[in-house]
Amino acid sequence: MTVIAYSKKYNNFFVIERKAYSPSCTYRNVYWNNFLSKLEKYLVNYFVYFPVYQEPTFEYQELPSISSTENIKLTGYFQSYKYFDSYKDEILKEIGYNTIRNTLINKLKQNNTFNPCEMISLHFRIGDIIKVHKENNIIIPVEYYINAIKHISQNTDKPIKLLYFCEAEDNEFVLTNYINPLKKLFPNTSYHKVSDTLEDWEQLVLMSVCEHHIIANSTFSWWGAYLASDTDNKNKIICYPDKWQHSKVITHSTVDLFPENWTMCKTEAV
Known part of the structure; x- marks a missing residue:
């Protein structure tokens, strides 16, 4: 951009x-x-x-x-x-983003029983950190997602419906280490995994359609949330983790990375 x-x-x-x-x-x-x-x-x-x-x-x-x-x-x-x-x-208009988004929504309506426009996106970044970036990046712990869900639930009257995103190879890890613990803490919340058959760019667009967002330390979910913030939803909540990299290997300052109306959430229990 x-x-x-x-x-x-x-x-x-x-x-x-x-x-x-x-x-x-x-x-x-x-x-x-x-x-x-x-x-x-x-x-x-x-x-x-x-x-x-x-x-x-x-x-x-x-x-x-x-x-x-x-x-x-x-x-x-x-x-x-x-x-x-x-x-x-202007840029989104030039790339035809609204048309792309609406086309994908119509495609998903034919195959899904849930409406992503009423859901909260959760993104888990696991595999590439373990394989390539473990020296610099951290795997965000479940405590961050707990804090973010609590924050959103305290600021909305709607039922909490979660649509989560991760690489197909990380499905089991995410289910065991994140989704199952979250289900125990938030038993009245609905959980849906985005289809692994969607292209990565389709998943990005789908993420942007969601009502609220809990991003990982990832440019992928950063863009999913940022593209969503052009909507008319003035009550949209976007949560990001307070830690983006290992504290001992800070190579990129994030002071200008997040818009002021996004909410920073702790990555440890509060």
Whole structure:
């Protein structure tokens, strides 16, 4: 989103590299044929030489001013909402997000007995932390989800209905270590697991449809919650964990990561 917002601010044209590999040469999914198909016209296979602006910090930093004829290449995460929040509606309209969301809702209505618009999304990030990121990231404990559910239940009169998301390979782990303990504490709550047959981008869109959100220390559920916050639900509650990484290996400051109306919840018992 940052590149598009930057181009709109300075009335400049933008392009995006088509590549499916990160700078560390690991494969990552791209969605030019589905979720982001409307952006395909802006794709290039490689850049000619452009001056590079390397993100200096994970915190928000004002981007350099440029003219409508200058070229610059942005390199980094640029995930703070402050980079693109002012242009959010324009960007979502450009990618056709409402149409994508409504199409998915209609598809799900034919196959599901529950309405995601009345549910709270829970995201569990397990597998990639254990396999790849265990030195930097933490697996969020069940206490965080307990605190978040309590917070939401104290601020809504509606029955608590949970729709939870995790990788298919983590289903058993999540059921044993999270869902079963939650069922004991919140026996009157309904629990539904999102279908593993949905593509990851479809799960992201489905997450954004939910009424409230309990995200993990994950950009996936961060985006699911952020995309949801363009709705007309002024009472929407979005909970995030107070710990994003191991305290001894803080590589990214999260001070500018979360909008002010999101709620931080403790990752230990309170």
